[in-house]
Amino acid sequence: MTDAPPRPRSRKLFERKALGGQSPVAQALTYGALIVWTLIVLVPLYWVLATSLKIRIDVDSGPFYIPFVDYTPTIENWRYIFVDLGRDTLRPYMNSVVVALASTVLAVFFGSLAAYALVRLTFQVKIAAIATFILLLAATIAAVVLFSVPWHVALGVAAALFLLFLGTLARRFKRALGNNDIEFWMISNRIMPPVVAVLPIYLMFQKLHLLDTQIALIATYTAVNLPIVVWLTRDFFAAIPYELEESAQIDGASKFRIFFTIALPLTRAGLVATFLLVLILAWNEYLLALFLSNAKAQTMPILVSAQNGTRGPEWGYMSVLIVIMIAPVVAITVALQKQIARGLLVGAMKG
Amino acid sequence: MHGSAFAGWLDQQTGRIMLLPAVLILLAFAIFPLILSAYLSTVRFALAPGGFKITFIGWQNFKRLVVGAQQYHFLGTFKPLGALLWIIFAILILALLFWLFRNLGSAGASVSGLLGRLITATLLAALALLVLATIFAGGVPGTLVNTLFYVAVGVTLQFLLGLGLALLCARPIRGRNFFRVVFFIPLIVTPVGIAYTFRMLADMQKGPFAPISRFLGFGEWAWATDPWSARMIVLVGDTWQWTPFMFIVLLAAVESRPYDQVEAASIDGAGPWQIFRHITWPAIAPVGATVVLIRLIEAFKIVDLPNVLTNGGPGLATESMTLHAFIAWRTQDLGGSAAIGYILLFVSTITCVSFFHYAVRRARKHQR
Numbered sequence: 001m002t003d004a005p006p007r008p009r010s011r012k013l014f015e016r017k018a019l020g021g022q023s024p025v026a027q028a029l030t031y032g033a034l035i036v037w038t039l040i041v042l043v044p045l046y047w048v049l050a051t052s053l054k055i056r057i058d059v060d061s062g063p064f065y066i067p068f069v070d071y072t073p074t075i076e077n078w079r080y081i082f083v084d085l086g087r088d089t090l091r092p093y094m095n096s097v098v099v100a101l102a103s104t105v106l107a108v109f110f111g112s113l114a115a116y117a118l119v120r121l122t123f124q125v126k127i128a129a130i131a132t133f134i135l136l137l138a139a140t141i142a143a144v145v146l147f148s149v150p151w152h153v154a155l156g157v158a159a160a161l162f163l164l165f166l167g168t169l170a171r172r173f174k175r176a177l178g179n180n181d182i183e184f185w186m187i188s189n190r191i192m193p194p195v196v197a198v199l200p201i202y203l204m205f206q207k208l209h210l211l212d213t214q215i216a217l218i219a220t221y222t223a224v225n226l227p228i229v230v231w232l233t234r235d236f237f238a239a240i241p242y243e244l245e246e247s248a249q250i251d252g253a254s255k256f257r258i259f260f261t262i263a264l265p266l267t268r269a270g271l272v273a274t275f276l277l278v279l280i281l282a283w284n285e286y287l288l289a290l291f292l293s294n295a296k297a298q299t300m301p302i303l304v305s306a307q308n309g310t311r312g313p314e315w316g317y318m319s320v321l322i323v324i325m326i327a328p329v330v331a332i333t334v335a336l337q338k339q340i341a342r343g344l345l346v347g348a349m350k351g
Numbered sequence: 352m353h354g355s356a357f358a359g360w361l362d363q364q365t366g367r368i369m370l371l372p373a374v375l376i377l378l379a380f381a382i383f384p385l386i387l388s389a390y391l392s393t394v395r396f397a398l399a400p401g402g403f404k405i406t407f408i409g410w411q412n413f414k415r416l417v418v419g420a421q422q423y424h425f426l427g428t429f430k431p432l433g434a435l436l437w438i439i440f441a442i443l444i445l446a447l448l449f450w451l452f453r454n455l456g457s458a459g460a461s462v463s464g465l466l467g468r469l470i471t472a473t474l475l476a477a478l479a480l481l482v483l484a485t486i487f488a489g490g491v492p493g494t495l496v497n498t499l500f501y502v503a504v505g506v507t508l509q510f511l512l513g514l515g516l517a518l519l520c521a522r523p524i525r526g527r528n529f530f531r532v533v534f535f536i537p538l539i540v541t542p543v544g545i546a547y548t549f550r551m552l553a554d555m556q557k558g559p560f561a562p563i564s565r566f567l568g569f570g571e572w573a574w575a576t577d578p579w580s581a582r583m584i585v586l587v588g589d590t591w592q593w594t595p596f597m598f599i600v601l602l603a604a605v606e607s608r609p610y611d612q613v614e615a616a617s618i619d620g621a622g623p624w625q626i627f628r629h630i631t632w633p634a635i636a637p638v639g640a641t642v643v644l645i646r647l648i649e650a651f652k653i654v655d656l657p658n659v660l661t662n663g664g665p666g667l668a669t670e671s672m673t674l675h676a677f678i679a680w681r682t683q684d685l686g687g688s689a690a691i692g693y694i695l696l697f698v699s700t701i702t703c704v705s706f707f708h709y710a711v712r713r714a715r716k717h718q719r
Contacts, residue, residue, distance in 0.1 A: 027524070030519050030522055030524060031524065033515075033516075033519055034516075034519055034520070034524070034530050037516060037534065038530065038533050038534075040591070041533055041534060041536055041537055041591075042533065043552075043559070044545075044548045044549065044552055044591070045536070045540075045548075047548065047551060047552060047559055048544075048548050048551070051551065059557060060557060061557070062557040062558075062561075063557055063558055063559050063561050063562065065559065110372045110373045110376060111373060113369045113370075113372065113373065114369060114370050114372070114373035114374070116369065117365075117366045117369035117370045118370070121365070121366035121369075122366075123366060123367075123370065134382070134386070137382070137383060137386055138386055141383075141386060141387050141390060142390075145390065145405065182370070185377075186373065186377060189377055189381045190648065191648050191699065191700055191703055192381060192385070192696060193651060193652045193673060193692065193695050193696055193699060194652060194673075195652070195654070195672075195673045195676045195677065195688075195691075195692045195695065196384070196385065196388050196689075196692035196693060196695065196696045197380065197381060197384035197385065197388065198384075199384070199387075199388055199391060199680065199685060199688060199689055199692070200383065200384035200385075200387035200388050200391070201380060201384050203387070204379075204383075204384075219376075219380070220380060222376060223376045223377060223379070223380030223381065224380070226373055226376055226377060227377075230373065254358075254361075254362055254365065255362065255365040255366070255369075256365060256369075259369070280539045283541070284539070284540075284541040284542060284543075286541075286542060286543055286654065286655040287652075287654050287655070287673065287677070290677065291677075291680070300541070301541055301542075301543040301544075301655070304541075304543050304544060304547065305543045305546075305655075305658070305659045307547075313547065313550075315551055318547055319551075322541075322544040322547060322548065325541050325543075325544055326540050326541055326544050329539045329540065329541070330536055330539065330540065332539075333532075333535060333536055333539050334532055334536070337531065337532045337535050340535075340539075341531075341535065341599050341603075344596065344599060344600060345599070345600060345603050347645070348600040348638060348641050348642050348645060349600065349603060349604065349638050349641070
């Protein structure tokens with residue numbers, strides 16, 4: 001069967017102990033590789049933490065590696081960031097917390113609502129209606145930017161025309177898109193690079209006088225993460241046995257009620273996974289915040305990246321900011337890694 | 352109660368009411384911006400007293416990027432190809448033609464299929480020529496080539512590392528949960544934080560690896576002044592962050608491979624390579640193709656790392672397309688910014704759709 005040449009002396013060393021087991025050498029190599037990667041993961045994180053406890057001289061005349069051994073740790077940087085800068089640190093931090101939490105709640109709520117509807121109900125959207133809609137939207141934009149029609153007027157006229165079309169001509173057209181098409185459209189929005197959409201979003205919020213507010217960021221993040229929520233939660237809803245909902249329906253419960261009292265509780269684990277994933281994405285978001293926030297609504301990633309100021313980054317202060325920025329997400333991950341991984345797996349493993 | 356006309360109507364409309372918020376949000380933040388952006392890419396935007404002035408200039412923004420004054424920035428500076436590079440390019444063209452015509456004779460040939468293949472092949476040939484004329488012929492790559500570099504090299508590297516780690520972690524070892532949790536961490540660390548952290552680590556004067564650098568004789572070597580070392584640092588940061596994603600998904604795939612087959616093959620004396628080639632790889636290929644697709648989609652959007660780690664420099668060596676668009680926006684060139692965004696949209700969409708058709712679907716078909 002096996003044609004491996006005999007290895008007389010080191011035979012024991014290379015022999016598998018049992019089926020599925022490994023020889024000691026293979027095992028040592030496996031552990032060696034895994035430990036090397038563990039170090040690759042942890043050393044950068046350790047270095048940030050260590051640097052946050054160094055005074056400037058220890059940073060500049062370094063490298064020093066271990067506190068109490070080759071340098072004296074101090075909380076000077078921490079004091080500066082939290083006491084001297086105080087509100088300048090706290091405000092971006094609270095912005096990040098508020099924006100991430102609010103946008104995640106909204107995205108998960110609206111996304112799961114849509115996903116549930118797509119799983120349990122059938123939809124028919126006439127292609128002609130979509131085409132009309134896009135035409136009217138383009139016409140509205142053209143009217144506003146080319147002929148400087150006030151945007152509320154243009155929008156109102158377009159909406160009226162669209163409703164008129166739906167009520168009259170739309171009946172004549174037959175070809176329609178179904179649930180799968182709607183779902184594909186929603187999810188495919190994720191492919192779009194945010195930089196394509198961000199300029200118009202910027203102009204839109206400028207018109208509404210909402211630039212540099214939490215509302216602008218919350219609304220945008222909700223939209224950006226919505227496709228992910230639909231994509232993940234539809235599988236959770238599809239996995240619930242339909243009989244449960246059917247019997248509730250016979251008892252006269254409305255679809256909303258079924259959604260809130262049966263579907264949501266039954267998919268709790270999946271929703272938690274989705275929530276955590278989206279929360280982390282919103283917390284880490286950089287590009288959109290760069291465009292849409294300035295000083296008031298600045299989030300943590302923007303504060304940190306702005307440290308690259310005139311004198312170059314102050315590594316000590318910077319490290320404190322990085323630590324407080326990544327500590328919550330790292331803590332969540334270490335505590336709830338299984339749940340978050342579950343969300344990722346549902347997305348990636350589906351056929 | 353539910354007999355009333357209103358409640359009945361409401362129940363009938365439930366589906367629409369449930370779907371409507373999501374649709375409206377996406378219309379307002381994806382479809383509307385997409386259309387307005389298409390318009391913006393055809394205008395010149397200039398600040399004027401009391402506001403701004405918009406002039407329609409047609410394809411000029413795109414022209415400027417592809418053949419005009421911004422070509423050096425977007426596509427790069429070309430050098431003429433030598434004989435060897437022309438041969439390489441010719442071989443590639445022949446391979447693409449072979450691929451195009453091989454499918455013509457098959458039963459599944461269709462007009463739309465041919466059209467799709469033509470689009471994919473054209474894009475591939477154009478990008479290959481671009482890469483040859485900039486990187487390999489000694490020219491200077493622009494932001495499009497930089498982005499392709501991050502996407503192609505980064506995703507490949509992350510896939511291989513993630514797969515390797517997953518195969519190691521799937522073995523019967525102690526402490527698996529520990530490794531699993533630790534390996535997961537980089538994925539969720541804020542990219543801006545990663546960028547600064549790697550900037551500190553790469554500091555060859557006071558960073559942790561400075562003594563090693565000195566020992567090896569590189570001295571206080573400044574990686575940020577060399578285009579390739581700067582690109583490598585960005586790539587290292589990106590790989591540190593995204594290998595976990597590949598790892599965690601591939602690990603689940605490896606663990607769910609048919610274990611009885613592994614066992615049987617092992618009894619029959621199959622080596623690890625044979626088991627991988629004939630059992631593990633076919634079992635994980637569909638999932639592997641899907642994660643690569645997801646990663647491709649996200650990789651084209653890279654901006655945080657190059658912006659914070661290297662500021663796009665030295666020169667424009669590490670600047671990605673998204674960063675290029677941001678810089679254009681910051682200099683009031685709204686039209687140019689929108690044009691770059693649109694080209695990025697086209698390149699990434701064609702790449703991802705092609706990958707879906709020719710890799711993900713095939714991997715899934717083989718499974719059945």
